[in-house]
Amino acid sequence: MSSSEFEIIRRYFTDQQSSRADVSLGIGDDAALLRPPEGQSLAVSTDTLVSGVHFPIDTTPEAIGHKALAVNLSDMAAMGAEPAWFTLAITLPDSNENWLTHFSQGLFALACEHNVQLVGGDTTHSPPHAPLSITIHIMGFVPEGQALTRSGAVAGDRIYVTGTLGDAAAGLQVKQGKLKPTVSVAKKLLGKLEQPTPQIAAGLALRGLANAAIDISDGLNADLGHVLTASKVGADINIDKIPLSDNFQSLKLTDDWQLAASAGDDYELCFTVPEVHEKEMRHRLDTLGCAVTKIGIVSKQKDVRWIDGAGKECELSLTGYDHFL
Amino acid sequence: MSSSEFEIIRRYFTDQQSSRADVSLGIGDDAALLRPPEGQSLAVSTDTLVSGVHFPIDTTPEAIGHKALAVNLSDMAAMGAEPAWFTLAITLPDSNENWLTHFSQGLFALACEHNVQLVGGDTTHSPPHAPLSITIHIMGFVPEGQALTRSGAVAGDRIYVTGTLGDAAAGLQVKQGKLKPTVSVAKKLLGKLEQPTPQIAAGLALRGLANAAIDISDGLNADLGHVLTASKVGADINIDKIPLSDNFQSLKLTDDWQLAASAGDDYELCFTVPEVHEKEMRHRLDTLGCAVTKIGIVSKQKDVRWIDGAGKECELSLTGYDHFL
Structure with missing residues (x-):
């Protein structure tokens, strides 16, 4: 989390959006401290994108940044949840400030659109020739009993x-x-x-x-x-x-x-x-x-x-x- | 999340521990639904371990499972937070039920010791020769104002x-x-x-x-x-x-x-x-x-x-x- 790469990502976020009021402590400590609203369930989900598996290797960094968050936001949508916070873990084959800059632009353009805040993360340098890998964990809220689950369909719907x-x-x-x-x-x-x-x-x-x-x-x-x-x-x-x-x-x-x-x-x-x-x-x-x-x-x-x-x-x-x- | 690999991991978890009462909906939907306690902050953190970077490539799967969770629990400890839930994203170079079995044993032995529940995850098959990568996102609770941050030290402490x-x-x-x-x-x-x-x-x-x-x-x-x-x-x-x-x-x-x-x-x-x-x-x-x-x-x-x-x-x-x- 303390790596210079993560600082680049954080800088892009900080430049693009003010903080949410429900984030007591954001990136930079051992954990973020968040205040979920009372009377609501916390909806959480995680999705990984791997280069060459989930997107073609020649995908632009902006598109990768957008898609990595979009697929996680989509899980919130499917639950009827209001997304709020996410963490980001990136494994990079090599350090590349230019790549991270464009990745961050794609990621945070979508984050700002939905008012979701990055609250933690980790960047790792993987061995040479390893694929780029991005794992986002998303958190959101849904009033108790109102989540859209997979198990509620009934004949006639x-x-x-x-x-x-x-x-x-x-x-x-x-x-x-x-x-x-x-x-x-x-x-x-x-x-x-x-x-x-x-x-x-x-x-x-x-x-x-x-x-x-x-x-x-x-x-x-x-x-x-x-x-x-x-x-x-x-x-x-x-x-x-x-x-x-x-x-x-x-x-x-x-x-x-x-x-x-x-x-x-x-x-x-x-x-x-x-x-x-x-x-x-x-x-x-x-x-x-x-x-x-x-x-x-x-x-x-x-x-x-x-x-x-x-x-x-x-x-x-x-x-x-x-x-x- | 629906892959057969994740089913193996889930089976090991289910075998080893009953569910926490604050998990309304666990693994298997688009998101888990959780009930954080009122009046407490939600502490969240994420850490990735990559084979050959964070542990030697000949480390046993039990030890990898233990360590992947331990480093995340350690972040909760450092905040004075009580850990509760985690998600798990694994990128595997190849499908290996034997490896997953032993990995799960190491992971869930530690999870049970601390009463933390796996609530979501994702397994991905990475291209050949890619390193094994594990990202855990951990969530816990700490009463408001009682978190142990990095910024509170004063001269004389x-x-x-x-x-x-x-x-x-x-x-x-x-x-x-x-x-x-x-x-x-x-x-x-x-x-x-x-x-x-x-x-x-x-x-x-x-x-x-x-x-x-x-x-x-x-x-x-x-x-x-x-x-x-x-x-x-x-x-x-x-x-x-x-x-x-x-x-x-x-x-x-x-x-x-x-x-x-x-x-x-x-x-x-x-x-x-x-x-x-x-x-x-x-x-x-x-x-x-x-x-x-x-x-x-x-x-x-x-x-x-x-x-x-x-x-x-x-x-x-x-x-x-x-x-x-």
Whole structure:
């Protein structure tokens, strides 16, 4: 924590944001001292990004800084929690002030946007040729009993997703040279891959309305699967309803729903809501300017059925998400 | 978090300990939900251990599991905080159930001893030849205003350390073949290097008595230096008073105080206490069976003077701690 590298990171933070009032003691001692609000649960989560595994090795440091925090903020969104503080552990193959400067810019631009404060950290020099690795631990608040867990879905709930799916996966294929769209489309798809937007405001708006929620990091199929397993239910998904962006559709992929349903890294929310709350949910998310799409319904049978517009069940043949190794 | 590796770790935890009552929702959702006690500060800290940097690559998985948690618990001890929860992020070069089993045994034996619960985590497969890396984020409680910070030392405070110093550094030299003591001595020195004991009970006992505290991870010189810098004071240290174990003394090193004053990894506490609290402090730590030694006094001049039994100032020529790269 006392290394000069961490001082660089801290300096960038200090330059960019004033401190939160609930931080009694920030970076620089053996531990930070924080004051969680009374009557709320503390929501905590941790996620690691490794170069060459979670992002291509030629990703810019700004994008890495953004994404490392975004994936953690996304976990807060998926719980309906208000993010507050984070710690940062970086393992660097070599000391590089220029890299850290740009990394910090990406990281703290997003931190300031959500008023989350860096309260501790550690930088380590790894042996040569070791990959860059970033672990963020995020902490936030949610009123007791209002968290959006994975286990609350019940048969009859409507299944929704925010935004559109598949853009990040298409962006990866662009990066890998497998797809060659126009420059403008490529840029937008890559942006979704490298600089995902955590759906914090949507998560907060779903408190008291959604029965279950998760963020889509590993793909709709896998992540909806976690909700269904935890809730001991199944789902019928209308594949024609899976929301696809104009950019994604312009790629004219065969069976494009398959990529959108199986690929990860979009960091949209998937949630289930009882019919009685649908109107209020739509009103709240409309007010936020957050697009949502109903893609199906929670069922009693314990599996996922992918159904086309003609009512025919389709097989999802792409089941895993291609990481970067 | 959903990987099978993490399931192994979780299984070991679940087998070894019942849950804490203040964990509303543990591992398995997008975030854990925790209930910090009212009226207390939340103390948080994070530390990464990288193979070949923070421990020799041939360290046993049990010892790695122990040490990864111990260095984080030590930060809680240094704040006078009561540890409660932790998250764990592991980056593994390859999947190895046997390694994870032994790692978990070392980790959870220490976790159970201190009643701290694993509440979240992430395992990542790193590219081949990448080093093993472990990041733990620890959370604990301390009543408001009672934390032992680095910045509270004042001139006239007595400077104490717990236990003995230098054993871990000597253990490293044994491991490196630079020292060849008897098998029994070697085992004890190595034990101090590989399985340090976090001084949690001592940290709690120092609440309300010590003005400043730190744990000795980077060496007395460096860590006391952090306290003095934060407190804007200096120190006079009696080098003859630096506590050395019988095992360490049996090595008959030339100027052995130099190694004891500069080498890290002992994870003892160094703290300053006003004269008026010395008696009560000694009584409390005696009751715990925790040895403490007065090694000097906080001074107004802004540097550290190392003074021998004849009152002569000595130069500390070893100033950094040899890591393992």
